[in-house]
Amino acid sequence: MDDRLQGKVCLITGAAQGIGAAYARRMAASGADIGIVDLTRIDQAATVVADIEAMGRRAVAIKADVTKADEMDAVAAEVIGKLGGIDCLVNNAALMFDQLTASWDDFLAVNFMGVVNASNAVVPHMWERHRGSIVNISSTAAFPLPLNDPSPIPEDAPAPRVDPSGYGLTKWMLIHHTRQMARSLGGRNIRVNAVCPGVTMSPATKAVVPGMIVDALANAAALRSTLEPEDMTGIVLFLASDDSSKMTGQTIINDAGTVFAG
Ligand SMILES: NC(=O)c1ccc[n+]([C@@H]2O[C@H](COP(=O)([O-])OP(=O)(O)OC[C@H]3O[C@@H](n4cnc5c(N)ncnc54)[C@H](O)[C@@H]3O)[C@@H](O)[C@H]2O)c1
Numbered sequence: 001m002d003d004r005l006q007g008k009v010c011l012i013t014g015a016a017q018g019i020g021a022a023y024a025r026r027m028a029a030s031g032a033d034i035g036i037v038d039l040t041r042i043d044q045a046a047t048v049v050a051d052i053e054a055m056g057r058r059a060v061a062i063k064a065d066v067t068k069a070d071e072m073d074a075v076a077a078e079v080i081g082k083l084g085g086i087d088c089l090v091n092n093a094a095l096m097f098d099q100l101t102a103s104w105d106d107f108l109a110v111n112f113m114g115v116v117n118a119s120n121a122v123v124p125h126m127w128e129r130h131r132g133s134i135v136n137i138s139s140t141a142a143f144p145l146p147l148n149d150p151s152p153i154p155e156d157a158p159a160p161r162v163d164p165s166g167y168g169l170t171k172w173m174l175i176h177h178t179r180q181m182a183r184s185l186g187g188r189n190i191r192v193n194a195v196c197p198g199v200t201m202s203p204a205t206k207a208v209v210p211g212m213i214v215d216a217l218a219n220a221a222a223l224r225s226t227l228e229p230e231d232m233t234g235i236v237l238f239l240a241s242d243d244s245s246k247m248t249g250q251t252i253i254n255d256a257g258t259v260f261a262g
Helices: 019-030 042-054 069-083 102-127 166-188 203-208 211-220 231-238
Strands: 009-013 033-038 059-061 088-093 132-137 191-196 252-256
Touching: 009 019, 009 069, 019 033, 019 042, 019 088, 019 231, 033 069, 033 191, 033 252, 042 059, 059 069, 088 102, 088 231, 102 132, 102 191, 132 166, 132 231, 166 191, 166 203, 166 211, 191 231, 231 252
Parallel strands: 009 033, 009 088, 033 059, 088 132, 132 191, 191 252
Antiparallel strands: none
16 A cells, blocks of 8 residues: 555645546555645545545635635635645646637636636645645646647638737646745755646546547657546656655656657
């Protein structure tokens, strides 16, 4: 049995379903008690909580909006009160399911400021205890992918607009912010790392990413594969655990070998 998180408490945002729920189950199976935050999908957290309790661990699910700093402060206080502390924060909530209708302001508020708000809510507690691990879930979308549209460009085709990708750019901002946070907090033994999943077959991906894009991404991967939510959980568990006790400010890409960065 993996007991690397025995006695620890992990708070995971956006964990009512999808990849966040896979983190919750895996971290509980490794001994942690779990705080779950979600907003519109909070009702789906009931099955995650039941699974965690069936493992003999404690879980609390809280409806809150990561874009609201005061709500995240209240979440941190509730989890600390009910579960005894917070050892690890996984900043997983993002506009993935909801990305097709999101504006740049929405992406900035959820994907980036949501991470800032949740982190600011737990950092004073970790600072006081001289320990903690924060894992920011970025994406390989942070790196423009090596995929071109194979169709020929007609001579009279209008120039494309070059507006920023709200999803990809906010995920890139998280990599910068992870390094900034690691510098600010390392003096108190608070570690901050980022993880970039590649295309992962969560319910959100199945709902919003066209099959031909999924196939193209799988073909571009060295391992000729997409990921399942469970494929992401080992890295987050590692970053939450003392196995990574000397690791901070880093970005780990787990994408079946599509983006090679270093
Ligand atoms: N699925 C992929 O292929 C993929 C690839 C790279 C990175 N990611 C990242 O992994 C994470 C999980 O992805 P997923 O596929 O499970 O997506 P998802 O959309 O299913 O999960 C995100 C969760 O965040 C919640 N959420 C959204 N806005 C919120 C808010 N304001 N406050 C609180 N909760 C909120 C949603 O309700 C949802 O449950 C996201 O950060 C995503 O960007 C996913």
